[in-house]
Amino acid sequence: MQYERAQLKRLQAIELEMLKAIDAVCRKLGIDYFLDSGTALGAARHRGFIPWDDDIDLGMPRSDYDRFLQAAPCLLAQEGYVVVSPHDDETVACQFAKVMKQGTRFLTQETKDAGFDQGVFIDVFPYDAISDDADLAQRQIKRCLFWQRVSYLYHSPHIYVPHGGVLGACERAACYVLHGLARLLFTPKRINGSFERWALVGKDDPSGRLMVFAYPLEDGFEAEWLFPATDVDFEDARFPAPRELDRYLSHLYGNWTALPPEDQRRNHAPLTLELGDQVECSR
Numbered sequence: 001m002q003y004e005r006a007q008l009k010r011l012q013a014i015e016l017e018m019l020k021a022i023d024a025v026c027r028k029l030g031i032d033y034f035l036d037s038g039t040a041l042g043a044a045r046h047r048g049f050i051p052w053d054d055d056i057d058l059g060m061p062r063s064d065y066d067r068f069l070q071a072a073p074c075l076l077a078q079e080g081y082v083v084v085s086p087h088d089d090e091t092v093a094c095q096f097a098k099v100m101k102q103g104t105r106f107l108t109q110e111t112k113d114a115g116f117d118q119g120v121f122i123d124v125f126p127y128d129a130i131s132d133d134a135d136l137a138q139r140q141i142k143r144c145l146f147w148q149r150v151s152y153l154y155h156s157p158h159i160y161v162p163h164g165g166v167l168g169a170c171e172r173a174a175c176y177v178l179h180g181l182a183r184l185l186f187t188p189k190r191i192n193g194s195f196e197r198w199a200l201v202g203k204d205d206p207s208g209r210l211m212v213f214a215y216p217l218e219d220g221f222e223a224e225w226l227f228p229a230t231d232v233d234f235e236d237a238r239f240p241a242p243r244e245l246d247r248y249l250s251h252l253y254g255n256w257t258a259l260p261p262e263d264q265r266r267n268h269a270p271l272t273l274e275l276g277d278q279v280e281c282s283r
Contacts, residue, residue, distance in 0.1 A: 002269055003054065003267070003269055007273070007275075008052075008054060008267075010275055011054055011120065011273070011275060012049050012053075012054070014101060014104070014120050014275060014276075015054075015055065015056045015120065015122060016049075016056075016235050016236075016237075018056070018081060018099060018101060018120070018122050019056055019058075019122060019234075019237075019239065020237060021076060021079045021081060022058070022072075022076070022099060022122065023237075023239055025072050025075045025076055026068070026072075028075070029067065029068075029071050029072065029075075031060065031064045031067055031068050031072075032060065032061060032064045032227065032228075032229060032240075033058050033059065033060045033064065033068075033124075033229070033240060034058070034059050034060075034226060034227075034229040034239075034240045034241050034242050035056075035057070035058065035059075035232070035234065035239055035240065035241045035242075036057040036058055036059035036123075036125055036212075037057040037059075037252070038050055038053055038055070038057060039053075039055075039056045039057045039058070039234075040057075040241050040242060040245065040248065040249060041249055041252075041253060041256055042234070043232045043233065043234045043239075043241055043245075044232070044241075044245055044246075044249055044256070045256065045257060047233045047234065047235070048233075048234055048235040049235065052265045052266075052267055053267055054267040054268055054269065055121070055122070055123065055267075055268055056122045056123070057122070057123045057125065058122060058123065058124045058125065059124075059125045059126075059127050059212065059226070060124060060125070060126060060127065061126075061127050061210070061227070062126045062127065062128050062129075062199075062200070062203075065097070065124065065125075065126035065127075066126075068083075068097070068124065069083065069085055069087075069097060072099075076099060080101060080102050080103070081099050081100065081101055081102065082099070082100050082102055082119070083097060083098070083099050083100075084097065084098050084100065085097040085098075086151070086188065086191075086192045087192055089116070090188040090189075091111075091114045091115045091116035091117075091155070092114075092116060093110065093114055093116070093151050093152050093154070093155035093156065094123075094148075094151070094152075094214060095144075095147070095148050095151060095192070095195045095196075095199075095213070095214040096123060096124060096125045096126060096212070096214050097123075097124040097126075098118070098121040098122065098123055098124065099121060099122045099124060100118065100119035100120065100121045101119050101120045101121075101276070102119065103119070103276045104119040104120040104274055104275055104276050105117070105118070105119055105120075105272055105273065105274040106118050106119055106120050106121060106270050106272075106273055106274075107270050107271055107272040107273075108268070108270050108271055109156065109158045109271060110152070110155065110156040110158055110159075112271065112272075113155060113156035113157065113158060114155035114156055116155075120275065125212040125214065125215075126199070126212070127210040127211065127212055127221075127226070128199045128200060128202060128203075128210065128211060128212075128213055129202035129203055129206035129207065129209070129210060130202050130206070130207045130209045130210065130211050130219075130220050131201050131202035131205055131206075131207060132202070132205045132206060132207040132208075133205060136201060136202075136205075137202065137207065139198075139201075140198050140199070140201045140202060140213070141211070141213070141216045141218070143194075143198040144195055144198045144199050144213035144214070144216060145213075145216055147191055147194045147195035147198065148195060148213075148214050148215075150182055150186060150191055151188075151191045151192070151195070153175065153178045153179050153182045154179070154182040154183060154186055154188070154191060156179065157175050157176040157178075157179035157180075158175070159175045161175065195213070195214075198213070199213040208222060208223055208224075209221060209222055209223065210222075210223050210226065217251075217252070221242075221248060221251065224243070224244070225242055225243060225244040225247050225248050225251075226242045226243060226244075226248065227243060228243055229241060229242060229243055230243050230245075232245065
């Protein structure tokens with residue numbers, strides 16, 4: 001499906017309400033977090049959502065992420081939200097948590113394949129320490145990337161492929177074969193446990209650099225670029241963002257101040273969208 005303008009604005013409004021609820025819970029519990037990825041970019045460049053964007057990303061140090069998963073679900077449930085992660089829901093393919101609004105649906109082909117009844121969501125990423133041992137750090141990154149890919153293939157054969165035409169058709173066919181192999185060889189428990197063991201390898205010999213190992217960036221971020229977070233404007237409120245926001249965004253996006261060409265302004269428009277107060281839209 002493609003969003004109608006009013007529909008996208010309504011989705012963004014719901015996500016902003018969710019962000020305010022998460023922010024209140026994190027401040028109550030003393031949990032450090034920051035606006036991550038495209039959400040941080042939106043704050044810096046647009047003082048809110050990137051106009052065509054349809055999601056919110058948050059980052060947390062691993063220790064705060066673990067506390068969030070323990071303490072936040074009960075508090076957020078009182079506001080009508082549910083917290084899910086691959087460790088408590090085997091239909092979750094991503095190696096990070098999601099906060100979802102009850103009574104909504106945001107279904108992609110991948111979530112339908114997995115049997116994951118995904119609602120309108122905010123992604124919450126754990127930032128883990130990269131090992132100070134260079135060789136071990138490379139293995140840490142490669143193994144985490146491997147297990148995240150296995151997880152996506154286990155849950156769905158419909159994986160994004162980078163090419164079109166004959167090559168793309170071959171890649172899509174390969175995904176179906178690999179999906180079958182993943183279902184034969186692995187279980188969610190093994191996948192999740194293997195990913196987390198490698199993500200935590202740097203805990204005892206940290207390099208001072210942090211990374212989201214579900215989407216590894218080769219050299220990660222210096223911890224001092226991220227913490228302590230500083231509040232920035234986002235829509236009609238203020239939320240924490242990486243302390244050295246320009247360095248963070250430049251490292252992630254390069255020239256982040258320039259708008260991408262219109263044909264590269266992508267979002268995550270789903271197959272099925274229900275916002276609770278609107279009729280279902282499907283494609």
